[in-house]
Amino acid sequence: MNTVASSDPRIEKVRVTEDEIIAHLVDGRVISVPLVWSWRLSEATPAQRANFRLIGTGQGIHWPEINEDISVEGMFHGVPARRPRSRAVAARVRSARSQATPNKRTLLTRKRATSG
Numbered sequence: 001m002n003t004v005a006s007s008d009p010r011i012e013k014v015r016v017t018e019d020e021i022i023a024h025l026v027d028g029r030v031i032s033v034p035l036v037w038s039w040r041l042s043e044a045t046p047a048q049r050a051n052f053r054l055i056g057t058g059q060g061i062h063w064p065e066i067n068e069d070i071s072v073e074g075m076f077h078g079v080p081a082r083r084p085r086s087r088a089v090a091a092r093v094r095s096a097r098s099q100a101t102p103n104k105r106t107l108l109t110r111k112r113a114t115s116g
Contacts, residue, residue: 010058037080
């Protein structure tokens with residue numbers, strides 16, 4: 001029976017196309033994720049996408065020009081990165097939440113806190 005020295009997946013080489021990020025792992029596996037999983041990479045120029053380096057001993061990929069990092073674990077189990085809301089939209093959402101009628105759970109919690 002063969003024993004693997006390390007069970008942590010590590011990237012050996014990376015290729016970024018117009019549509020996906022393809023990582024070749026040191027154990028021979030190849031994994032890929034859609035480029036649209038990263039809004040920063042989706043909006044980057046081909047030159048910016050091509051400018052990356054491996055993080056550590058292959059635990060992830062870093063694109064310095066666009067400040068983006070993707071880990072091997074993130075590629076295996078990750079969820080697409082959502083574009084952050086603008087400050088104005090975030091402020092409106094917070095305001096709407098604070099003015100909304102509290103849900104039943106909140107009301108019950110408040111009753112318990114005031115009656116105890």
